[in-house]
Amino acid sequence: MPLSGTVRQADPTQPRLPEPITGRDIAARQRMSVDGVLALLRTIRADAGPARGVAGLLAHEDLRADVLALLEDEVLRVQATVTRLARREHELSALFSSARELAEEREPALLLRRLVQRAFDLIGTDVAYVASFEQPSGVLMIREAVGSVTPELMGVRVPPGKGLAMKVAQSRAAFRSTRYMTDHGIEHDDEVDAVIAGEGIVSMVGVPMLAGDEVLGVLVAANRSLRTFTTEEIALLSAFADHASVVLQTARRLDEAVASAAAAESACAELTRQTAAMERTAAVHSELTAAVLRGGSAEEVAGILGGVLRRRVRILDRRGTPLADSAGAAVVDEPAEDGDRPGFPGPIAAALRESRRTGQCVPVHEPGSGLAVAVVAGESLMGAILVDDGEIALTPADRRTVERASQIVALLTLRQEAVADAEERVRGELVSDLLGARSVYRHELLLRARSRGIRIDDLRTPVVVTVDPEYRRAALRAAHDIAPAALAGEHEGSVVVLLPDNPSEAAELVRARIAATLGAPVLVVAGPAGSPESLADRFDLARRCARLLVGLGRTDTAATTDGYAPYLALFGSGREDLGAFIEQTLGPVIAWDAERGTELIATLLGFIEANASPTRTARNLGLHTNTVLQRLDRITTLLGEAWRDPEPLFRISIAARLHQLSGAV
Known part of the structure; x- marks a missing residue:
């Protein structure tokens, strides 16, 4: 295939210089066969290797050496471009592959x-x-x-x-x-x-x-x-x-x-749990409210809570006495033995103090004790709810359920106490009517007592209870629970219990029950038994005897009026009157015994009981007659020569007896 072109002519006026050979010159001066062109094209391929063999490929062509060198350079340049483009294609292919993997992986x-x-x-x-x-x-x-x-x-x-x-x-x-x-x-x-x-x-x-x-x-x-x-x-x-x-x-x-999905799933699960807990709490609250409306008891509340929480629940009153137990344990209604002091143990008491402050459940710091929540009405502690530990910890919703239950127990307690207060008021009025001027309305009293299951004709013994003023309300409440057939109330500032028992048994029973409840000194005096018509007089006798014992310093005992009747007829009931009489009559002798540790008062009492016979006195006391005579001489020195005369001796006998009754001898 011939190559055509033109050749630039040189200026004849200028000296001739050699000119560089270009592709145009080659085309103008040389001709290449088709086979030579095809060989060059094959050499340009990226996979043909180095193109340094152009002269050999075109040896059959009639080309000058400088032309062959130029062709070889051009072939190398084009071959490098083709190789670079091939590599780029390979790189792009790798990038496209990674893009596909990115979409698929x-x-x-x-x-x-x-x-x-x-x-x-x-x-x-x-x-x-x-x-x-x-x-x-x-x-x-x-x-x-x-x-x-x-x-x-x-x-x-x-x-x-x-x-x-x-x-x-x-x-x-x-x-x-x-x-x-x-x-x-x-x-x-x-x-x-x-x-x-x-x-x-x-x-x-x-x-x-x-x-x-x-x-x-x-x-x-x-x-x-x-x-x-x-x-x-x-x-x-x-x-x-x-x-x-x-x-x-x-x-x-x-x-x-993934984290958002997990959080959403967790939130959904938590919401489901909370919703279930709220529904359970609402159902429990509904049951507890229904229990209040139908006049339920602490046992019912403990049973509901124990079933929902799947653990033991106990309800205690304000003194720490068990009222109900969801585990079915027997709740003892009998009062504590004399001398026992009811109350909350230290760890529970500490938890209840914190619960009263916060209004929430508080852990009891004692192994296996669980939680405690105070039952409070206003500022008053009405009791406590104790929830034992379980296999699964209580949720916040469960805790709120217990706290709401404490409010329900407070309502039940207030309702029961309101009923009890009303009953106490009615019984107190009945006691006042029986002991007061309105007792003439006997038929009406019989009807009122009968409506409460009490037979007035059976109430034979009046019992007067004397305690410190701060315990009077609790003593009256305890007195109402002494016996079904008893009638208790407050009359003229004294707690009174009317019983069918004989005086001695009545006094011991009343003191044992009230002392166990209060844990404080209790003075109980039972009047003589008699007919219902004479209750007022016998109550007055028992009250005066109680004042006499208080005057003597006896504030924690059970007594009857029989042993004190003679003295009630002689003295008032004030402590000052009794003390002044004893001091005025026997003061020097009492002081002598106190200062020297002697037994002049005991000898004097023995002398009186022996009808003023020194010999019999010595025999009764187990002393020598001379010892008795010496003591009697000392008494004469202290009281005067006339103390053995009938009138002074009578007064001295009464004073010595009163001094003995006061517990000093």
Whole structure:
């Protein structure tokens, strides 16, 4: 195929110089066959190898040497371009493959490893790895690595401001280092450098992985020999870094989505539990409210709570006495033995004090004791609810259920106490009517007593109870529970109990029951038994006898009026009158005994009981007659010569008896 063209003519006036040969000159001067052209085209292919054999290929062509050299250079240039385009195609194919994997792969860690592997293969380095940030420390940690020969590279942590990777992250731009270990443009870290040296890395390049304005990490390619990374290689590495950014961003979003889903599931489960707990609480509250409306008891409340909470529940009154037990344990209604002091144990009392302050359940600091909540009405402690420990801890809703139950128990207690107060008031009025002026309305009293199951004709013995004023209300309440057939009330400032028993038994019974409840001194005096018509007179006798005993200092005993009747006829009931009489009559003798430890009063009593016979006195007391006579002489010295006369001796006898009754002898 002929090549045509024109040749530029030289200026004849100028000296002739040799001109460079161009493709146009070749076309003008030379001709090439079709076979030669085809051979050149085959040489240009990317897979044909170096094109230094152009002269051999075109040996049969009639071409000058300079033309052949020019053709060979052109072929090499075109062949390099074709090779570069082929490599670019291969790189683009790898990027497209990673994009497809990015769309299809659901495991971010596996996809990130594949991306690092592809970058390792295409860039042709010895090592490639990805480092991402740890929050909130700001440290870069190597997540995936390909080509490493030591286990230390994986997981190495690059502190802020250190190493090539951190320099890339902070500058948000690619950075390369031909000799990393001696590069003074990088701030080195001893631990990181030790790992790099262990890998034998010499040259490296790093590119940032960006997600908007945020740097997610760094993609690094490294060589164990000296290498200068080209712009094309950095661009390719940046493309893989962009894909790695998508992977990390996807992983982060996926983790956030999973965490959000888990949080939503947990919140939904918690909401379901709370809803169930609220429904259960509402149902329990409904049952407890119904119990109040139908006049339920503490036993019913304890049973409801024990069933819902699946543990033992006990309800105590204000004195710590058990009222109900959900476990079915017997609740003792009998009063405590004389001398026992009811009350809450120390740990429970401490928990109840805290519960009264906060209005909430409080743990009892005692093994196996569970929780306690105070039953409170206003400022008054009405009792307590104790909830034992269980296999599963109580939820906040369960605690609120117990706290609401305490309010229900307070309402029940107030209702019961209101009923009891009304009954006490009615019974107190009945007692006052029986002992007062209105007792003439006997028929009406009989009807009122009969409506409460009491037979007035059976009430034979009046009993007067004397306690400190602060205990009077509790004593009256305890008196109402002494016996079904008894009638108790308050009359003229005294607690009175009317019983069918004989005086001695009645006095002991009343004192035992009330003392066990109060845990304080109780003076009980029973009047003589008699007909219901004479109750008022016998009550007055018992009340005066009680005052007489108080005057004598006897405030914690059970007595009857029989042993004190003579003295009631002689003296008033005031302590001052009695004390003045005893002091005026026997003061010197009492003082002598007190100062010297003698027994003049005892000798005097024995003398009186022996009808003023010294001999009989000595025999009765087990003393020698001379001893008795000496003591009587001392009494004469203290009281005067006339003390044995009938009138003074009578007065001295009464004073000695009263002094003996006061417990001083």
